[in-house]
Amino acid sequence: MSKKQPSKWSQSQVASLAIAVVLYASTAHAYLGEKALTWAVSNIVLPLGVIAIVGALGAAKFNPKMASGAMFVAIICIVIAFISGQGNQLIQVMKP
Numbered sequence: 001m002s003k004k005q006p007s008k009w010s011q012s013q014v015a016s017l018a019i020a021v022v023l024y025a026s027t028a029h030a031y032l033g034e035k036a037l038t039w040a041v042s043n044i045v046l047p048l049g050v051i052a053i054v055g056a057l058g059a060a061k062f063n064p065k066m067a068s069g070a071m072f073v074a075i076i077c078i079v080i081a082f083i084s085g086q087g088n089q090l091i092q093v094m095k096p
Helices: 011-025 034-062 064-085 087-094
Strands: none
Touching: 034 064, 064 087
16 A cells, blocks of 8 residues: 655645635636736737738848738737737627
């Protein structure tokens, strides 16, 4: 028989963590992951779109094929930013 390993966490620590998670999760968010999605759009998607547009302008001088690829990336970034900005309305439409 194997020995039972002592837990790293006490019951009071687990209970405190559970209460903290419940209190944090009870803040008013329209849908699960809204805060993470907002962060990702403002810190990843929009800068990527700006870099793609600048890259497309620079690449247009040398290789038009690269410029069209960068413009596709910029359009995709704009679409993702628009859809994530309209997330509250989309969730309301999908609710029964």
